[in-house]
Amino acid sequence: MTRTALRICPLCEATCGLSVTVDGDRVTAARGDRDDIFSKGFICPKGASFGELDADPDRLTRPLVRRNGALTEATWDEAFAAVQAGLRPLIEAHGSGSPELPGAREAAGPPVAVVLGNPNVHTVAGALYPPVLLAALGSRSVFTASTVDQMPKHVSSGLLYGDPLAIPVPDLDRTDHLLVIGANPLDSNGSLCTAPDFPGRIRALRRRGGRLTVIDPRRTRTAKLADEHLAVRPGTDALLLFAMVRVLFEEGLADVGERAGHLTGIDEVERLAADFTPEVVAPLCEVPAERIRRLARELAAAETAAVYGRIGSTTVEFGTLTSWLVDVLAILTGNFDRPGGIMFPLSATGAAPRPAGPGRGFALGRWHSRVSGHPEAKSELPIVALAEEIDTPGEGRVRAAVVIAANPVLSVPDGDRLDAALASLDFMVSVDPYLNETSRHADVVLPPPPPSRSPHFDYAFNALAVRNQARYTRAVLPLADGQPDECEIHARLILCLGGQDGADPGLVDAMVIGTALGKAAGDPHSPVYGRQPDALAQELTGRTGAERRLDMMLRLGPYGEGFGADPEGLTLDRLLAHPHGIDLGPLAPRVPGVLRTRSGAVELCPGPIAAEAARLRGRLARRPDGMLLVGRRHLRSNNSWLHNVPALTGGSNRCTVQVHPDDAARLELTDGGPARLKGDGGELEVPVEITEAVRPGVVSLPHGWGHNRTGTRLGVAAADPGVNVNQLNAGRLLDPLSGTAVLNGLPVVLTPVR
Structure with a gap:
């Protein structure tokens, strides 16, 4: 029997709604869901191939366990028993560290690394369970794809706003001038800026008389659509942007607008920019000085303007400084936290707004890697250090790894060394649907079910969306006989770390729910302040523990029903009643409430940034070639x-x-x-x-x-x-x-x- 079903595409950050054709137990076609409140029918070739990916004959359908040197199929119980037998002795022998409370314990935790890949942020399980796993394991050896991708933006946001997850996005649908640096959203579909149909949004910008400028060493598909393309020399983005900042101050164009009372450090930024004149940086950027000046003037003159930088501006030597400058330009031209500029989305499952005031702030280097002494950032170590942490002898050497949806042998520099290092581990478990260049080294491979057999909610990307909205789709097809869903795989893996293989996986969700509701009940700003957590938990709906957690987060979130406080607010049941999603409106100003710095203001010139600016200044005398x-x-x-x-x-x-x-x-x-x-x-x-x-x-x-x-x-x-x-x-x-x-x-x- 043929039928149609709705699905949110999990293959990139655009999060487009799909209408899929199901024939028996297989997805045979996919097209854009024209009624989706966010993507409105847009689809790219990746989404159109959903059925082919879903039914890939090379996908693993049963766990693999290494026996006598070879990976062979096993039952799920056998696989998890092997995981516990491989990891638990290391945990018992070395104890757990306390990565969130440095100094509370000297130990760095067990010699077990956790490696998380990009697909984790594309799944419900990948969003909900790795934080619990990391807390249960207590290891400081945490590596993710962020340090070959977007970590500079997290760090710059942490230093500016006190929260590394508070990343402002361009208000694409209302801006008059979009400056894109090191990004190609027509091919990537957008990144750290969730925007279905990025091409259509850019065309709409052009139709309303807006301007698009692209700075990129390649003439990308995005550059071809631009009013102007500047082919900058790679790696010189920070120099060019600093020169623009210098022009804004020099020509009296800096005007922070209504946010002046929430900013500190403007004078310090002016001093930092003093040496970066367009004439000095032009030979290095290979962009004419007068063109740099005109860029700054155009940005300042636009009625509204947004600056958007991505991987071409982050995976460079001065990536954090460049990411900081992207936001500084918006702030100095009065395009920060206002419609048409850069703004902070408000996710339906994010924290409910709190009264403005000082926060805990953001710190770097709370601990360092064992071999090269790399400082942590956002509780992570650079993934390029993974190989040396494994293959360098000594106390604290990584001896085992939990690798979830990651293929660092291909995605990280010097994959040959990492390939050999992974082969030397005492034990490795991989959660992956494929036997790929990395998972082939695992002692146990735990394959999740195909996307069609999993639910979908975009926990990560809704916090980066250019319009506030919420959408949830349940699995299109039932699980195969004996196949646990991806959430259960993660929950059982967490139980194995505690030596509780065989316990009910639902205990993990119950523990998370109990802890979260207990915290909310003790918070005077929460709608459930003073209520009993057990009674609140009884009100949650959902077929699974993961759905109950989603229901809880929606209820306690900024649009939530608040367990009765706002009967019109969001719940899981209400979201299910709107299969094409619920529109929560355009982005709205959030400063100062979004700020978590110790001062309670945007700290424009934190110490680490000033030091990096001094290091960049030392590059002005260089004239590299090659x-x-x-x-x-x-x-x-x-x-x-x-x-x-x-x-x-x-x-x-x-x-x-x-x-x-x-x-x-x-x-x-x-x-x-x-x-x-x-x-x-x-x-x-x-x-x-x-x-x-x-x-x-x-x-x-x-x-x-x-x-x-x-x-x-x-x-x-x-x-x-x-x-x-x-x-x-x-x-x-x-x-x-x-x-x-x-x-x-x-x-x-x-x-x-x-």
């Missing part, structure tokens, strides 16, 4: 995990090194011919693609390829493996504040293969 490497995003790809879907292969989704015609002629390269690319971490042979899409002196190679290692089960990806761009990178160069690896602006040598 070729630089940048990444490339494909519309039909998302890191390494979509290369096994036939519908998304071929066409423009190719692993080639893009080279400008002038460089190709100088180096005697031919289109389609082989070239050798060498970096400080290794060298690769890769086909050449000659194109004017990259500026001279720059080469571009996409991320996530290199599917040529033995022991994987990725038939489609292995047939067209490409090369791993991260193997060019030794991982020695980091943004020091965030620990983020420098992936863009990396010096390389390009030569023809004779």
Whole structure:
């Protein structure tokens, strides 16, 4: 029997609503849900391939357990018993640390690393359970994809606003001027800015007379749509933005508007910018000084303006400083926390607004990695340090790992070293639907069910959405016989850490609910202040523990029913009654209530930023030459995990090194011919693609390829493996504040293969 069902796409940050066709026990087609209150029918090639991904024959359907050196299928009970047997002795021998309370205990916890990949933020289970796992384990060896991605933005937001999760987004639907730096949302669909149909929103900006300026060393699809494209030299974004700040002060254009009473440090920012004149930075950025001045004037003159930077501006040596400058420009032009500027979304499951006032603030470097002494940021260590934490002997060496939805062998610099390090672990468990380049090293692989058989709510991305809304879809298809849902897999894994394998997985959700309701009942600002947590828990609805947790978060959230305090407010039942979602309105000003700094104000010039500005000043005398490497995003790809879907292969989704015609002629390269690319971490042979899409002196190679290692089960990806761009990178160069690896602006040598 054929039927249609609704689903929220989990394949990128756009979170588009889908209408899927179900034939028997399989999704056979997907199209955009025209009635979705947020995406309004938009769909990209990834969403259209939902059924093919869902039914990928290479997906694991049963757990794998290593026996006599080989991974073989096992029952779920056998798999979890193996997890407990592998991890529990290490935990008992070393105890647990206290990563949230440094100094409370000296121990760094058990020698067990936790590695979290990008797909965690795309699933209900990945959003709800890893924080509980980390608290149960107590290890300070926590590594995530953030330190090869967006950590600089978390750190800059933490320093500015006191909360690393308080990330303002461009108010796309109301701005008159959008300045995009190091981002290609027409291919990425947006990132740290959840906006279905980014192309349509940009076209709407143009139709209402607005302006789009793109700063990028590549002429991307987004740049082609712009009024103006500036092909900046990679890695010089902070210099260019600082020069714009200097112009705003020099020409009397700085005007913070209504937020003046909530800002500190403006004079200090002016002093920091003094040396970064357009004339000084222009030769380094390779953007004319007068054009830099005009950029600043245009931003200041616009009725409303928003600045948006992404991975091209974060995965560089001064990524945190650049991320800070993105917000500083909006603040200095009066485009902070107001319609049409940059604003803070208010998620339905976020914390309810509290009275304004000083908060706990944000600190960096509360502990350091064992080998290289890297400081933590947001309770994480740089993922480039994972290999050395495993393969360097000594007290505290990482001996085991819990890897959830991550493939760092491909996504992290020097994958060869990490590959060997993972093979040397005493024990590793991987939660992953595929046997990929990383999970092939696991002693136990726990595969979650396909997306069609899982519920979906965007906990992370609703906090970054350009319009406040809430949508929830239940599983489209039932679980296969004997298959636990992904939430149960996570809950049982948590129980294994405590030596409680076999206990009811629902205990984990009950514990979280009890703790959260107890905290709310003791909070004078909560609508349930003074009430009994057990009685409140009895009011929750939902088929599963995860749904009960969602119901609780909705009720206690900023739009919530408050357990009777506001009968018109949100609950799970109300959300289920609106299958296409509930629109909660446009973004609204949230300052000062959103601020959690110790001063209670936006702290424009924190000490770590001032120190980084001084370090950047030391770069002004340099005139680097040579070729630089940048990444490339494909519309039909998302890191390494979509290369096994036939519908998304071929066409423009190719692993080639893009080279400008002038460089190709100088180096005697031919289109389609082989070239050798060498970096400080290794060298690769890769086909050449000659194109004017990259500026001279720059080469571009996409991320996530290199599917040529033995022991994987990725038939489609292995047939067209490409090369791993991260193997060019030794991982020695980091943004020091965030620990983020420098992936863009990396010096390389390009030569023809004779």
